[in-house]
Amino acid sequence: MRIAIVGCGFVADYYMTTLVNHANLVLVGVFDRSEERARVFCEFHRVPRFASLDELLAVPDLDMVLNLTNPASHYVVSKAALEAGKHVWSEKPLALDLGDAEDLVATARQRGLRIASAPATVLGDSAMAMRRAIGEGAIGRVRLAYAEMEDSMVFREDHRKWRSRSGAPWPAEDEFATGSTLEHAGYYLTWLCGFFGPVEEMTAFAARLFDEKNTGQAPSELANDFSVTCLRFRSGAVARLTCGLAAPVDRSLHVIGDEGILSISDGWNNRSPVFLRDKHGHATSRLPKLGKVLAVTERHLPFRQWMGRRLALPKQKAETPPYASRIDFMRGPGAMAEAISDGRPPLIDADFSLHVTELSLVAQNADHYAMPYRPRSTFTHSASV
């Protein structure tokens, strides 16, 4: 499938790093509204550059546009791509306004096109292993999940020096204006919705804890930087997701069932080890004594460990960026392209992406909604993968 990238900033380099994992994708060229950024990016990656979005969209055998622009541009770029007859993979969120996101999904449907949105972490090796284990009943009936997306006080770090491979600066102002929940909630909402299906009702709390982000932005330009969201899924499971820029980095996930617990320590690592413990949180082991020794030792440790039986991950390792985000970013577009070629719906489709977008928007701006909130979007969930 022939793809083109719009937006050649920080994340576009992550997509370029992981393009090698997906032989079914052929990059025909890129466009950025910043001529200078596009020039540097194209020289670094040795890829063709389009002079305008119209020129890119006019390529007749271009199948899919990867919209890697800033969130404020997502709607306009995706809409133009759909109107030009191209499938769209968009970075998160689908749009900053729920009505706009719905319009994109409706436009795609009317034209027989696919649109979906990142993150695709639910397609990662650890997520798929967890999803299979849950589906096969490894932990019995799931009651609860605890998901953390704590990113620490990044605004107090030396982020002005952070550069992507081709030299794009980390877009601090945009990140802090968009908000840490909108930026990060999707990483685990995709897992939770992938595991448990659509959300029936949610109650979220959000606040801005820091009015100063060392970017010169006025407080009114800064989004909430902390949220806690409780979700009740139609299937009966309940989850609590925390996102923020205050507490130290924690990207763990625990899924608690009647018969056992599944845990990982880093949802941004495509191959974060997945551990299965018994329902009390003790390591299950072929050597039962080892589990008991670990449980006793833990009482004397200043931290909890969640070592258990390690689930098998695929042998083949995908290329990922050598940073905190060890994610196969191209896996989303790759899977979507495969599904389109096979004539079947992709696992991450328009309705799924719209639902995750709605949950993320409400969690980010929880102080603007009456709680509990019942999402108006939904999707058809398939337990099997």
Ligand SMILES: NC(=O)c1ccc[n+]([C@@H]2O[C@H](COP(=O)([O-])OP(=O)(O)OC[C@H]3O[C@@H](n4cnc5c(N)ncnc54)[C@H](O)[C@@H]3O)[C@@H](O)[C@H]2O)c1
């Ligand atoms: N920075 C990260 O670590 C990261 C990680 C995962 C996902 N994301 C997501 O990726 C998206 C882009 O983030 P980024 O960090 O790459 O931002 P960025 O500012 O580094 O890059 C965005 C690029 O898009 C271009 N652009 C904006 N509007 C455009 C338009 N209308 N037409 C053409 N080009 C346009 C900008 O000129 C810029 O070069 C966001 O949705 C963000 O949430 C970022």
